[in-house]
Amino acid sequence: MRRFGRTMATAALAAVVVAATAGWASGDSQQAVTGPPPGTAAWLADTVSGRPLPDPADATPGEVARFFGGLDAGARRELLRSHPLVVGSLDGAPLSLRYEANRAAVLATGDARYASLAAPGRQILAFDPRGRGQVAEVFGDLGRAAHVAVVVPGSDNDAATHDGRREPHTGPAGMARTLRDAAGGDTAVIAWTGYTTPVGVGLDSAVGTLAEAGAVRLARFTAGLDAVGAPDPVLYCHSYGSVVCGLAARRTDASDIVVFGSPGMRAGAAAELRTGARLWAARGPSDWIADVPNVEFAGLGHGADPSGAAFGSRRISATDVRGHTGYFAPGTRTLAAFAAIVKGELR
Incomplete structure (x- = not known):
């Protein structure tokens, strides 16, 4: 009987995915972009004053920071000119250098x-043109910020749609701008479209493959923030992005992890995430994600609802949130709570 129940739950989940329940659209299978940035081979063949350059594949962000700390301004600019794609994506490199490299x-x-x-x-x-493209954008002064937030989006986001035309408080850049406006000038918010997201809702969104690749990139990205002296970030994880955050949780130094519109975090309870970060969760009353079965079986599904009472997260009221993308709408209690969390005013 127990096996039959699990099978039926899995079948229900598959039916949700295939039948596009509650507004979901069919999705195309995506290949995760992983590994070091384009141009790495040329970078590794180069030197500075006879010194080898740090390998983007295995140098830690701390090692990268120490390497650039030992270069003069002329050497830094020469590397930027010769290898902009690598310099712009090197976690641990100086912030201003990365901004200029990525513009180039x-x-x-x-x-x-x-x-x-x-x-x-x-x-x-960060900018990576491979595949559908990946990008991370900073709103505010990251070098001087007292508080830092990282927005981790869900499906249908990439470098081209990162700041596309849509409601101003939605999408990675829109969420980041709105949160920064609500939190104030001493906060920097990063819109991190730094992994290959699912397209629509097909099998990719029901399994953890893309999230696993994204978790590795997110963990390294947050280590890069630490390497340049930024405060421990608060992660704001929307929809499939919360799956990424769940898998990355034990490998980041985030002070708080906030999930909203979540299909699950690949865990049955908060304790399974093995993180010292405070975990917060919100789900609006009209969010269609509630129609997705919270099961995980045979690789399908993402586990328990993080906003459920039994999961062990701190609950954020979302009664005035509309739909799946309304969590950052100005004037909502949810946005006010999000701003209070990043400023350390809500614990």
Whole structure:
């Protein structure tokens, strides 16, 4: 009987995915972009004053920070000029150098989809044109911020749609801007579209393959923030992004992890995440994610609902949130709570 129940739960989950329940659209299978950035081979063949350059594949962000700390301004600029895609994606490299390198890298692609990322004043902390493209953008002064937040988005986000036309408080860049406005000038917020997300809802969104690859990248990214002296971040994880955060939780130094519109975190309870971060969860009353079965069986599904009473997270009221993407809507109690969490005012 127990096996029959699990089988029926799995079948129900598959039916949700295949039948596009509650507004889900069918998705195409995606291949995760992993490994060091484009241009790594040329980077490794280069030297500075006869010294080898740190290998992007295995040098830690701390090692990268120490390497750049030992270079003068001229040597840094020469590396930027010769290897913008690598310098711009090296976690642990100086922030201003990465911003300039990524502006050059975006322009060098000649791809109209990414042209707006090179606009004056934008602070692009990471850019990878492979696949659908990945990007991380900073809102605020990350070098001087007292508080740091990282927004980890869910499906259908990439470098081209990162700041696409949609409601201003939705999408990675929109969420980050809105949170920064609510939290104030001493907070920096990063929109981290730094992994290959599912497209629509097909099998990719029901399994953890893309999330596993994304968790590795997220853990390294947060280590890079630590290497340049940024405060421990608060992670804000939306929808499938909460699966990424669940798998990365034990490998980050985040002070808090906030999940909302979550299908699960690949865990049955908060304790299974093995993290010292405070865990917060919100789910709005009209969010269609509630129609997704909270099961994990034979690789399908992402486990228990983090906003459920038994999971062990701190609950955030979301009664005034509309739909699946309304969690950052100005004036909502949820956005006010999100801002209070990053500022350390809600514990």
